[in-house]
Amino acid sequence: MERRSQPTQNRTPTPAPGPGNILGRLLGAGVVGLLLGLWTSTGVAGVPAAESMLDAYAGIEHRIQGEAGDEQPLPDVGQAASVTFRLRGEILGRSGVVLRDGHALAEAFEAAWSDALELLAEREEETGLQLRDLVTIEVEAGDALTPLMGATFASAAARLSPGLDGVAMRASGKWTAVFPGEMCKFGLSPDRAARLCAARLELPPLEWEELRSTTGAALYAFRTQRLVQLAPSTAPTFLFRCSPLLPAEAITLETLRGFAASCADHIARREWLGPEPFGLRADFSSTTGYTEGPFSPPRPQAMAAYALSRYASLSSHDDEERSRLLDRSVRILSDLLEVHPAEEDPFTDLPSLSAWVLAASALHASGAAEDSFETLADAALDGVGRLRVAYADEAEWRRVSPAERAFVAYAIAVAARWHDDHEALRAEAEGLVRSILRTTPTEQLAAVSPWLGLGVIELAGDGPIGASIALREFRELAWRFQVGVGEVDSAGEMDLVGGVVFTRGGAPRPDWQTLRVGYLGAAMLGDARLTNDDELAQELARMLQISRFAMQLSITGRESGLTKDPRRSVGGVRRAAWDPIVSLDATALSLLTVTELIEGVERRSRAKILDSRE
Secondary structure, X not given: OXXXXXXXXXXXXXXXXXXXXXXXXXHOOOOOHHHHOOOOOXXXXXXXXXXHHHHHHHHHHHHHHOOOOOOOOOOOOOOEEEEEEEEOOEEEEEEXXXXXXXXXXXXXXXXXXXXXXXXXXXXXXHHOOOOHHHEEEEEEXXXXXXXXXXXXXXXXXXOOOOOOEEEEEEEOOEEEEEOHHHHHXXXXXXXXXXXXXXXXXXXXXXXXXXXXXXXOOEEEEEEEEEEEOOOOOOOOEEEEOOEEOOOHHHOOHHHHHHHHHHHHHHHHHOEOOOOOOOOEEOOEEOOOOOEOOOEOOHHHHHHHHHHHHHXXXXXXXXXXXXXXXHHHHHHHHHHHHOOOOOXXXXXXXXXXXXXXXXXXXXXXXXXXXXXHXXXXXXXXXXXXXXXXXXXXXXXXXXXXXXXXXXXXXHHHHHHOOOOOOHHHHHHHHHHHHHHHHHHOOHHHHHHHOOHHHHHHHHHHOOOOOOOHHHHHHHHHHHHXXXXXXXXXXXXXXXXXXXXXXXOOOOOOOOOOOHHHHHHHHHHHHOOOOOOOHHHHHHHHHHHHHHHHHHHHHEOOHHHHHHOOOHHHHOOOEEOOOOOOEEEHHHHHHHHHHHHHHHHHHHHHHHHHHHHHHO
C-alpha cells in the first residue's frame, strides 16, 4: 500500500485588502475572509495538540500497513482515546478507552482493530476482493478529565458542548465513556450520553445525585480532537462535530450558487419512489439511516416546492433547468392534493395551507410555468379562500399563534399578485400585518420572522415601506445575537460562527432556526429602501456569515464517507452542527435564503452599474 498524502490542516486565511467595491469582489472570486472575520486554529485547554493527533494517526496507519514485528509504540495522546475503522461507511471496529496511565490509545486501537480484522475477513471472503486498502481510520482523543457535579444528569452536563465534549463515568473501578464522535453518530445530547454511561456500567436507573451517593460513581467530561480519514488513501481531516470546518474565505458568489444547487438536488433525490403520491421522503439520520417516517408532513413538502420555484427564478438558469425545477415543484404540490389515508390533508392545517399557496403563487410568478400553474389554479383559489375563512372567524383566529398569523398574512399578500380579488386581498393582508406589528414588540419579532417582514416588503410594492424603522430595529437586534469569532475562539466552537441564537440564557447554541433571520436579512439586503449603499458592505458581511453557517450544517460529498447513504444525504442540511438528522425544513429554508441573497446581490450590483453609466 502506498503512503497516503499529508494531512489536511486548518489554514489561516490571508487578510483581504480593504473592502473597496464589495459587490464587485463578491461577484468575482475575491476573498471575503475580511468580511467574515478571520480566525486561526487556537488551542483549547485539555485537548491534544494537532501534532500529537497526527502522530497518533500515522502510528495507527503504520500498524495496519506494516509487517508483523515492525511495530512502533503508539504515542500517548491523553487519558481518553477512541479509534474507529470503517469500510465504505460501515463501522468495522470501534473502541473508546479511558485510562489514566497514558495507554488509552494503544488499548483502543487493539480492541477496534481486532474487531475490524474479523469483519474484514468476512467481507473479503464474501466478495473475493482485497479490501484492506479501502479501510478508513478515525482517531479521537482528549485529556484533562473534569469532574461534573449536579443534582440531575441534565444539570451536570448543562455546560458541555454537544459533539465536542465527551462524557466518562467510573464506578467500582470500571470506566466507560461516550466520545463526541459517537454522540454525533446517534444524535446524543451530553446528558443522554451520561445516562448511557450509567447503563453500560449496569448501574440502577436513578438521577445523578442519588446514583452518585448510592454507588460511588463519578462523572467526568473531556474535550476531544477528532481526526478522520474521509475517504480511502486520502489525508485525514480534523472534524468540528460532524463536519470539517468551513473556512471563511470559501464563501463567494460561486460557492453560494453551488450550495443552492446541492440543496435543490437533495430535494429532488427525496422524491418518493413508490407508486403512491407521497411526494417527498421524511427526515432521516445521515449516519444511521434512521428515518422519522416514510414521508414528510405536508408543510415541509410545500416549503420545499416553494424553495424550488424561487430557486428556478435565478437568472443563471437556462430554460431547460428552469423547467426541470418548476416541474418538480408542480409534482410535489400535485402529490399533496392526492391525500392518501396515511397522510394529512394540507388544506386542513393553516401552516401547510399557507406554504402550499406560497408555492403555487411562486409557480405563477415564474412566467415559464403558466401551463403548470393552470393545473393547480382551482386548488390555489380554494386554498386562498380557506385562508380568508380562517381569519374571518375571530374566535378561531385568536387560537392561532402569532407566527402562524404572520405566515397566513404573507401567503395572502403574495397570492394577491395573481388573484382576481387583488385589491381586497391586499387590504386584508395589510390589516393582518398591521395587527401583528401593533401587538408584537421589536424584541419579540423573531417569533414571527421571516414572514411578517417579508409581508411588509411584499405589500409595499414599489412604494415606501411604512414599517421600515421596525424592520431595521429588529435586524440590528438580531445581529447582536449573531455568534462572532470572539465569542467562540477560546471555546473551540468555530463551526458556530455566523449562527444566530435567540436567547443569551444558559448555554445557547445556534441551529437551523438561524435561517429565519437569514431569509429576512437577505430580502432586506436586496432592497435599497431597507439597506442603503453605505450599509451594504456591513449587511453583506453579516449575511455571508449566516451563509457560512448554513453551509457548515450541510453534508457535502467530501464527508459522505461518514454517512449511511451518501447519495441520499449529500446536499441536505442538518438541524444543528451536532445533529445527524437531515431536515427538509432546514434544506428548503437554506435554499430560500441563499436564492434571496444571490438575487439581492445581483439586483444591487445591476443598480450600481446603471448608476455609474448615468
